[in-house]
Amino acid sequence: MDNNTKIIIGSGLCGPLLAIYLAQRNYRVKLYEKRQDLRVSNISAGRSINLALSHRGIQALQSAKIFDEIEPYLIPMKGRMIHQKNGDLEFQPYSIHSHEYINSVSRAELNKSLMNQAETSGLVEIFFNHSLLEINDNVNELIFSNGVRIPLNSYIFGADGSGSIVRNYIDRKVTSPSIIKPLGHSYKELHISPNKDGDYQLEPNALHIWPRGEFMLIALPNMDKSFTCTLFLPINGSISFNTLSTTKLVIDFFNEYFSASFNNIGSLFGLIGFIRGFTLGGCSVDFKTMNVELRINKSTFIKINESEYSIMILIWGNSYKR
Numbered sequence: 001m002d003n004n005t006k007i008i009i010g011s012g013l014c015g016p017l018l019a020i021y022l023a024q025r026n027y028r029v030k031l032y033e034k035r036q037d038l039r040v041s042n043i044s045a046g047r048s049i050n051l052a053l054s055h056r057g058i059q060a061l062q063s064a065k066i067f068d069e070i071e072p073y074l075i076p077m078k079g080r081m082i083h084q085k086n087g088d089l090e091f092q093p094y095s096i097h098s099h100e101y102i103n104s105v106s107r108a109e110l111n112k113s114l115m116n117q118a119e120t121s122g123l124v125e126i127f128f129n130h131s132l133l134e135i136n137d138n139v140n141e142l143i144f145s146n147g148v149r150i151p152l153n154s155y156i157f158g159a160d161g162s163g164s165i166v167r168n169y170i171d172r173k174v175t176s177p178s179i180i181k182p183l184g185h186s187y188k189e190l191h192i193s194p195n196k197d198g199d200y201q202l203e204p205n206a207l208h209i210w211p212r213g214e215f216m217l218i219a220l221p222n223m224d225k226s227f228t229c230t231l232f233l234p235i236n237g238s239i240s241f242n243t244l245s246t247t248k249l250v251i252d253f254f255n256e257y258f259s260a261s262f263n264n265i266g267s268l269f270g271l272i273g274f275i276r277g278f279t280l281g282g283c284s285v286d287f288k289t290m291n292v293e294l295r296i297n298k299s300t301f302i303k304i305n306e307s308e309y310s311i312m313i314l315i316w317g318n319s320y321k322r
């Protein structure tokens with residue numbers, strides 16, 4: 001066993017953060033990522049364009065010594081702006097203290113800074129285009145889809161997200177494997193561009209929510225004065241991704257449930273862009289609830305960050321978390 005080198009699978013948000021922590025303790029780290037390097041190729045940052053960063057996330061970035069770099073990209077969201085069906089607005093502050101709030105941040109900028117900082121340590125090597133295919137006990141190797149094989153002679157950390165190969169492997173070895181239940185919901189990201197004066201079309205310092213029972217729309221501000229909206233919707237059923245199959249049905253749906261807000265925005269152009277985004281391709285990923293009981297096998301395999309939603313509860317309850 002090589003005790004000085006650790007292997008991490010996945011260079012999303014958690015993999016490079018863990019690599020930084022390990023390098024701070026003088027371990028060498030080999031980080032394997034299935035995608036290309038998003039710092040050099042024009043690919044999406046993954047699960048969402050932007051995300052809400054809370055106090056806990058800021059603490060993690062501070063301990064990784066990259067918060068100063070990320071701070072200029074943060075847009076404070078002081079509370080939820082609830083949009084009722086009739087257009088009424090209700091602002092619900094996250095805290096009674098003005099310095100307590102969550103922040104909207106670009107996932108890509110966060111991911112890039114984490115990888116840069118990990119590499120700056122001189123102890124972390126990131127191998128892109130390395131998709132872990134299999135952990136093979138017979139030959140004692142990690143096998144990647146590009147043909148690369150790595151001997152299993154160090155600790156393996158799975159930071160490979162919700163469809164984790166590492167978790168699947170651990171599940172086959174433990175007596176209480178994970179229980180994964182589909183929620184029946186998925187999501188689609190949509191875009192509200194800046195208005196004709198180049199400014200935000202909604203209040204920027206809020207996380208906007210249009211709660212509509214079985215489905216909801218949220219919007220987080222971006223630095224370029226646009227918003228990224230996420231529509232969470234059932235996959236099947238009377239109002240679902242499967243039934244909203246034509247442009248007319250999508251327009252009727254938005255008119256019925258969100259028109260009051262769009263009248264407030266007063267921008268037909270924005271609405272057309274919004275709907276074009278909706279009809280371009282299907283939904284993104286199926287949400288699941290995971291019940292993960294055991295994460296460690298033979299003390300050499302560890303799957304990190306199982307609160308990664310897939311699970312929607314964090315979004316429903318999105319609040320300021322200390």
Ligand SMILES: Cc1cc2nc3c(=O)[nH]c(=O)nc-3n(C[C@H](O)[C@H](O)[C@H](O)COP(=O)(O)OP(=O)(O)OC[C@H]3O[C@@H](n4cnc5c(N)ncnc54)[C@H](O)[C@@H]3O)c2cc1C
Nearest residue numbers: 010011012013014033034047051052131132160161305308
């Ligand atoms: C729509 C949506 C909105 C969200 N909004 C928020 C939010 O506002 N705030 C928040 O805190 N969280 C949010 N989350 C949750 C957040 O995205 C996750 O908690 C976070 O991305 C988990 O980080 P991770 O590194 O564990 O996994 P991921 O970010 O998913 O990264 C996994 C990495 O592993 C790589 N990988 C996967 N399989 C392999 C393989 N076989 N071999 C090699 N590499 C592999 C992937 O390419 C990826 O780079 C949101 C999630 C979704 C879906």
